[in-house]
Amino acid sequence: MKDIDWQYLRNAIITAVSLLLVSGGLVWAMEKWHSEVNDEFFAQERDFSSAKRRYDEARRNRAVYQQYLSEYRHYMDAGFIGEEQRLSWIEQLQELNEKYKLASLSYEISPQEKADLPALNVPSNITLNVSRMKLEAGLLHEGDAVSLWSELRNRSKGFYSLQECTLESTNLSRQASVQYRPYTAYVDMTCLLGWYTIKVAES
């Protein structure tokens, strides 16, 4: 070290150090500025991604709405969605009785309960309720039973599912041939069915 002529190197050292300081300062300042610009960029990028994501989700939702809305409205109008409409069922039965001039038509409806159909995998945001109905009728023939089921399906509020049905010939039919006479029963019908309604939470 004592061999070094610092005087000789002084200017070079000062110049080098100064330049390096200035360069270092320049790089530091630019890095800092760049970091700020970068932060702003990423913040804007996040906003952009968020806006795009919301928009895409809204588009998907709209597509889903468009796909399912008419069906949903149909089920609402059919009484499948919402509150049970027991009065409507009773009115419907009375109408059918008058129309087909049945010998008898009686019903027994049990309290509404939550339906237990594991095979359906009912989603957790939906409640599927069921009211059990026992329907007994005195019919002219088996064809009336078919008509009864069809009319109930098409015109009643709600959805019903037949669990079991028995059509039994009456004593009258065993004794004589079937003749059309209103309010006469040649076949006794006993059916067990479930009236289903769907409820969904409003958001």
Place this chain on the structure above:
Amino acid sequence: MKHLLYFGGYRMVVLRWNAGTFTGAAEFEPNDKGYAAFERLARQEMRGPVRLLVDLIEEDFRLETAPHLIGRDRAALHKRLINRYFRLYPHTRLKIQERQKQGRRDDIVQISALTNSKLFEPWLEILERARVPLQGIYSLPVVGEQLLKPLGAEQQNALVINQQVPGSIRQSFYARGALKLTRLAPSGDNAEQQCDVIQDETQRTVRYLENQQYVDTRQKLHIYVIAPGGEHELLQQALHSDSRKEYHIVDKDRLGFDMGIKGPVPGRYVHWIFAHLLLGGKHYAPHYGTHKDRRYYYHFQARRALHAAATLGTIAAVLWSGSLAFDMYMLSVREQQMRVDAMRYTRGYEDIVRDISELNLDVNDVRDVVNLAEKLEKRYGATPEEMIEAVSRTLGNHPNIRIKNIKWVQTHDANHSFGETSREIDSRTSYMMKTGQIAYLYRKGMIEATVTDYGNNPRLAVEAVDRFIRQLRDRHEEYKVELIKTPYDIDPESRLVGRALSDNATRSERGADFAFVLSREIQL
């Protein structure tokens, strides 16, 4: 501007070199006045490294053979060799010229030293005082190895004769491109005297070389005499080639031209040519120079390194800053674009939300409700109608069969039975059903019917039932049809009870009852 210092043993000559051309020379006497003038010049002009070219009698050369070693062993051996001959001298040099072709293939090394450094020490001290970076001390005869190529003498045994200062000529013998021998001989001041000296000296030198077996008598020695063009005629008259030697008279200006010196070589002396070799651009490692001699050269290098580092650092900083600036520009452009796009997406989102907000329902709920309703309808919406129709169609061909009762059920219970044989379920299927991986729905109807008008012939009744069941099965393969009660149970293992009716029995008494089950298994 570059400077080359030439020292021939007495005065110092400073040669100036600029842009490939020598632009002048200055000579300094070895006295106070000369030293002072030299120091002034050094301080004023010599900013960059200088080289000192020496052409001294007091330079001693030895040739030795040494075992070919590597690494530290070689360094130790070389140090011993130098110490053997030149222990007391600070300016020494060792160079491995070549390896022997045969035998042990030892190295042939040349060891040399400047044996009278006091001659040039005063000048070196001035350089140190003036802080002139001395790159190194160069031996003229060693530099002369580079002359062989322009002379065309690289592979020859060549004796090169040249004059740098008045009163002496240098003879340097080169074999296979390497200096083997050199000496300075006194010379006259005019051309005629020169010729005589050259003639005598070359004779002497040739004999010496032959005696020392540097050259073979069968090999011709090429002697190159570098001299001004005006002296060539004289030299050609005086110097005659023979079987042992061949003279080549070389015009110094022509040689200089061939070497790239612009313009004629000044004066009659050829130290300019050696100076051109040193300053021509190619890098030469110094032949001599102690650490003290080269101290300011190291300082100069350090200063250059500092400047280079600072410059590189500044350039790197500027480039780096430039790239950052460009990146920032690009980021800001992209940011602006994203801002515009984000606003567009936000507006789009608001438009859509306005459109679909009427129901006040989550879209997933809507989808789930519809899917559930459709599933319910599809799976559980069936009525006995389909089955009754199937039976009715077949009954059309069997007017003597009458339906009495129909029982229909729709169930998940695999064990439910109207009396038909149960389906056998293997353990794997049973496990999958229990764990909910698969599920089945069973739709089945049990129909009680009776055969009439069979003429009191039980066989006819049985046949009628068989025909009916067979036809029902053939027409409706989607159902499994099983007869669970026949009109007459003719199984030997069964108990049979009935009434044997006469032809007078009433119609109602004449019905043969049977029952069958239609079933379908639907996998959900």
